[in-house]
Amino acid sequence: MLFELRSAEPRVTEVQTWNAFENEPLLKVNSELGFQPDRQWCEYDAEVADLVRRLEKDN
Numbered sequence: 001m002l003f004e005l006r007s008a009e010p011r012v013t014e015v016q017t018w019n020a021f022e023n024e025p026l027l028k029v030n031s032e033l034g035f036q037p038d039r040q041w042c043e044y045d046a047e048v049a050d051l052v053r054r055l056e057k058d059n
């Protein structure tokens with residue numbers, strides 16, 4: 001896929017990918033391809049009703 005991208009868009013100089021920290025096999029592949037860690041992303045979830053209650057409580 002990277003070869004296809006280079007052929008189709010030769011001016012592209014940077015490619016970004018992302019993986020879960022738990023996905024060690026794919027992180028290893030990315031490292032072998034020369035990808036370097038850039039930033040860490042975290043995801044959170046919450047019930048909207050709980051958030052509203054907490055916001056109302058703080059005001």
